[in-house]
Amino acid sequence: MCALRVVESEPGQSRYAALAAAMRARIVAGEWPPGCAIPAEQTLASEHGVALGTMRRALDLLAEQGLVERIHGRGTFVRQGLGGAPMLRFFRFGASGPDAPKSRILARERVAAPAEIARALACGPGEQALRLKRLRSVGGQPALHEEIWLPLPLFSALAEGDPGGWGDLLYPVFAERCGVHVHRAVDTIGFGSLGVAPARALRLPAGHPCARVQRQAFDLAGRCVEWRTTLGDANAFHYTVSIT
Amino acid sequence: MCALRVVESEPGQSRYAALAAAMRARIVAGEWPPGCAIPAEQTLASEHGVALGTMRRALDLLAEQGLVERIHGRGTFVRQGLGGAPMLRFFRFGASGPDAPKSRILARERVAAPAEIARALACGPGEQALRLKRLRSVGGQPALHEEIWLPLPLFSALAEGDPGGWGDLLYPVFAERCGVHVHRAVDTIGFGSLGVAPARALRLPAGHPCARVQRQAFDLAGRCVEWRTTLGDANAFHYTVSIT
């Protein structure tokens, strides 16, 4: 057997970077699923025939990139997907505690994805997708209106059954029912005005100014697994960025 | 003379963290001004009586925090302040290249700072401050309207003379004329509608929807040295955030 798992690095790349890339590949391939503990530093170091410090740097790199989480005294773990990517960090609604907003599915359809969305979702143009419309309420008041596109057949488990049992957060549902772990999301913020349908759902006049958050969510392998557009009252929008 | 500069760490703090804090203090105190090279790792390590690796971790920490910049083969340098904190990353105006927007000062007054601003600026309430109004144009079109508060007497050099010679970016002016280096800024994004004066300056109707970016800027020591409110057409706003 090959006891030593040697990693060759491209020229110009450091050994710890090459090790990190190799570990990353093993994680993405599913050798250690999310939440799982990976072997101890010392074990990995001797497995690859490198010094402990070098393997530590590799693991530190993966931790910086958010791929693993290191816990002193316990071990190194593959990170779980995002729990609920808190859309509420973009909005401030009156008297909202830290609770997740209540969620209600308004519509669910299988449709062919339009070109723009098919391109973003990394599925062929015209391929089938699942389109959800969803209303989220805070303190009993409608607050956010969402249109969500999910590629099929990856999410076919969500095309059937009662959406009422899904709960208020979507990403845990993705993980449990579809085995999809959302690892990274990119949100693009803009301002616009409400169309007729979202306005009615939000109990605001059509044309009312709104904030639009367009999200693409990605799994560990970097595939785009969700395309979402969230609308909310522009006056409830606020967001803080620190730059250095 | 005391050849060894020993750093005692609080219990529970690692030695490199204590070293980093000590170095930070020397930088903030002005021992090495912005842009200046600090002594070599080896020099600092023996100066403090620690191993090279330990001093490296301390310097790496400062680099992460944005306090210093490490350049392979050249040295470690105290970071210059922010050049122009590009307000344009929040807006997209037609046909705008990467050039800084043209700047024109509309008004400049010494006034007593209102309570809210005095609190933010870390100067006593009712203390004198400099208030600027400024119009920034992209491609010849007015694009952003700014109200800027600066504490006096720190910025008294800007209270006199012709603002026409300041150029299009403010932070280099702060550095050259007032010795103030902006090191960090916090921007809060909100939404509203234009008042009469900003609307006229921007050639938009009063009440037009606008994005509001409220900025607090800080120097190395963490003092708030600027309070700014920027307004621009809400339809030109866009911003992208990545979450992990």
Add this chain to the structure above:
DNA sequence: AAGTGGTCTAGACCACTCT
């Protein structure tokens, strides 16, 4: 060629967590 930061090693010891 001299000086800088970047990588890698090999090993000791400490701090934390679980059983």
Add this chain to the structure above:
DNA sequence: GAGTGGTCTAGACCACTTG
């Protein structure tokens, strides 16, 4: 107490920049 990650050391060698 056994196993984990975190800190620290001492030294070798490499890669990059400058004179």
